[in-house]
Amino acid sequence: MTPAVRVGTRASALALTQTTTVAESLAALGEFGYELVRVSTTGDVNRASLSQIGGTGVFVAALREALLDDNCDVAVHSLKDLPTGEAEGLTVAAVPERADIRDALCARDGLTLAGLPEGSSVGTGSPRRAAQLRAARPDLSIIDIRGNVDTRLARVAGLVDGGPGDLDAVVLAAAGLTRLGRQGLITEYLAPELMLPAPGQGALAVECRSDDAGASVFAQALRQYDHLPTRLAVTAERAVLRRLEAGCTAPIGAHATVTDDVLTLEAVVCSADGGRLLRRTEITADLSVGGATSAGVVLAEELLASGAAEIAGLSADL
Structure with missing residues (x-):
């Protein structure tokens, strides 16, 4: 009997949801059990802006260490968080089919980007989103924010009961909102013509030790799970x-x-x-x-x- 596969994940609600989906799919393909291994990353515990705490890799390094230390067998990442350089001893063994690539506006009173009044405050932690928002609406006030999805949503006036409501809108990835069942709070999907997404947005990366990407049942399941059109697309973007x-x-x-x-x-x-x-x-x-x-x-x-x-x-x- 194949032993249960240990699947490393960040502990946020979104990460756990994504990782569970991956783990269940792999388990079904390989007919083995799984267990989740929660790992705390720098990006989870430090609320400073991403540029201040190291940018690319702050959500990834601890998971990779857990893999290399044999504390888990596979790690699941949001692909847009993954550094573009090779990680010695590790390989991205599967890139499953991609979800929605678009960014999404979640605004008070059902407003769209064009409908936001002049001077409205819009929160995002992404310089890419901030720059494209300023290009489309230079009259808006773009506010740098951090926190998980629900924390960000709670900052929009009237969007979440009990939230501070100090912003008029936030911009988040549509894929994450959908995975968490929060798509009903989206007031506008931002078309790529208006806002191109981050490289790899909407896609997941399933990473394992290079030595494990061989002929085992586990490795075969990873190969079956890989979606070639998505892998090609994110390879070009990255x-x-x-x-x-x-x-x-x-x-x-x-x-x-x-x-x-x-x-x-x-x-x-x-x-x-x-x-x-x-x-x-x-x-x-x-x-x-x-x-x-x-x-x-x-x-x-x-x-x-x-x-x-x-x-x-x-x-x-x-």
Whole structure:
């Protein structure tokens, strides 16, 4: 009998919901049991802004340590939190089918972005969202916020009973709201034409030790669980981010789709104040991981040639 697989997860409500879905799917594919291993990360215990506490990786490092220390067999991450560099001894063994990639506005009184009065306060912890919000509505007051989904929702006036209600709206990932059953609080889904998502948004990464990605029942279940169109899309998006040497705190969005045997990748680089936006598209018929990576690199090079480093304050060495 295959022993129960230990599945590492952050302890937030969203992380537990996502991880349980992954664990149940893997268990069904491999016909084995599972147990959840809760791990506290820097991003969970430190409420400072992401740029202050390290940006990319603050939600990931402790889970990876738990994997390498054999305290769990697999770890589940929100893919947009995962650093683009390789982690020695670990591999992303499965990227399940992606959920909604869009950002969502949750506003008081059912308001849309266009309907928010001048000077309204909108909360987000993402420089990418903040920059694109400022580009679309420079008259709004964008407030930097942290906290879990329910904590953020409670800050919108009238949205959650007992909340402080000190904001007019917040912007969150539609996928997370849906996974938590909070989609009824969404007042507008923000189209990618208005706000490109973070690379990997809406997708999950299932990581294991490289030595375990072999021929076991567990490894076979991981391979079955992998969704190739999603893996190709997020590979292209993350290749843009890696070439730009940018992390989750950079005002950069990217979104790829695979349709009709073609991968279409779009990316945007913004100045923090939203005053300058640079948007480019790349298309490839090479539907391999290498082809998706190349498309991302080519698009990043186009962005750099058009002044992306200066616009977004990226490294001068790019």
